[in-house]
Amino acid sequence: MIEINGAIGEGGGQVLRTSLSLSALTGTPVRIEQIRANRSQPGLRPQHLAAVRAIAKLTGAEVTGADLNSSALTLIPQKVRPGRYRFEIPTAGALTLLLQTVFLPLSFAGGTSSLILTGGTHVTWSPIFHYLTAQWLPIMVKLGFRAELVLSCAGFYPRGGGEARVKILPARELHLFTCVSRGALTRIRGVSGVANLSDAVAKRQKHQALRRLYPVCQDTKITTQHLPSPGKGTFLLLQADFADGGSACYSALGAPGKPAEQVANEAVDQLLAFLEQDGCVDHFLADQLLLPLLLSPGNSVFRTNRVTAHLLTNAQVIHHFFPGRITVDGAPGQPGLVRVTGGVTF
Template sequence: MLEIDGSFGEGGGALVRISTALAALTSTPIKIYNIRANRPKKGLSYQHLTAIKALAKITEAKLEGAEIGSTEIKFTPQKIKGGNFYFDVKTAGSIGLVLQALMIPAAFAEDKTTFKIRGGTDVKWSPPINYLENVTLPLLEKMGYKGKIKLLKRGYYPKGGGIIEARIQPIKRLKPIKLTKTRIKSIKGISHAGRLPLHVAERQARAAQKILQENGLDAEIRIEHSNDTLSPGSGIILWAEGNTRIGASSLGEKGKPAEIVGKEAAEELIRFLEEGAPIDKYMGDQIIPYMSIAGKSIIKTVEFSMHAYTNIHVTEKITGKKFKVKGDLGKPATIECP
């Protein structure tokens, strides 16, 4: 059984999710210990637990230690199966993070897979579901990945209650990706608000457009408004389209003006675009497992993050593939999987 130190590098839930996802893909029995050992709240939370149990479900895995607060698990997966699955995080825990883990092995199931997941669609420290839909999937499609994400209902902190449906088609292999130069044609976005006045979403969009225009950029931002969410909330996501997708986002909070929300997302996107690299810092870590699956891949990211460093470590350990990185942590870098 392969042993992985859960406190390595970033030492958070990402290490647990990526490790179990790659173990599911490669049918590798793993033991993860020291899970989130350096965090104020050690061990597994609801969203980590949902991801692990979901991966166990689609691989009929034997799972030990899977409970809230656990700092050690054993995961022994079998064959990946397709079908229809429903998972509930039971809190506002991130749907996006659960789906990230499931997407890795699901593409290699024998049959197509449909996931319906309930939880938070737009919550702190995780990718908004619109990011996975408009940045992650289009980039993976360049590698031959086949998937669709449908947002059925938004879920904000603290009650969650958001629902998405993801459909993953089986593929035999992934194509290598070579993405080191940037050509941008347009910028798009979605500004949303739930159980708040419509003008919150409109002001977020206007503030983002103002900052972008001051930097010579135009953006087409769609407004979404609903009174159907369990908790009030808002947010905005922007993405640049061309030979790549580069995304940035910001969330509303109590006492945080809508103008600041829009400004934050626009400024982050501008910062990414100014670096001239075609992969943003979030996709820079998400794409690592897929590069190892495809092989012969090379990307340039605007920032080599601790998440990317950690993902490379566990990916190398489980798959045996080796990566080469040119660049320092926190700086633009070229990442290659020969």
């Protein structure tokens, strides 16, 4: 049994989610203590408990400690089983993080799985649903993974209530990933979305972003969307592609009293900051690449615009299962080179 101190690194939910994914993939029992010890509300919150129960259901696992606010958990998994599943987060907790927790185990389950996930789709401290479809999933497909993602209903804070339908197919032959020089900026694409608000809000976000981005890249296009949702919300997502395979994606969310122009500026500021740094993939994608590349053959290497605590924490957790396979060269907060020795079998 592998024992994980949930307080390592950031001491947040990622320690739990990565441990759950690796336990399911490898069939290795895991014990996690001090879960989310560094958060203001430590222990298992509803979205984390949903991830635990999802992995337990997929693997027919024996679980102790799967309770709200629990600070310790033991998971003894069996074989991952493909099938039809429904996993619900009763709050606005991010269903995108729940999806990423089960994605790799189900990709190697030996059959196609269909999921219905409920919860938050566009909430803070997590990739929004459109980030997954614009940035994360295309990279996963290039690596050899296969999935289809459909947003049925958006879920914003505090109401939640979003729903996504996902099909995960068995992974094909996997490929390594090399991206150390991004090349010239070739295009920017974006989505400005609202739910239960005037379409004028989406247009204001779009036009403010275009005003600032056209001088940087004339091939910039932003569409507007009106999303079904039980609550109100707004977002702007921007995704940039580069000549040598680099990509970056950033988003911003609206809030009561927050002008549409501020939402746009927040997303644009993040993208422009990336352009000023030496990176091939955005710092959000960087930590999300570690697990997939661990399973891919050969040695992958990529440069990120910022070494984050999230990235370093994920590497620490993986080290407990597969020591010495990830190196991060670069100071926290600065651009860095990430090397992943793949070819892990289980």
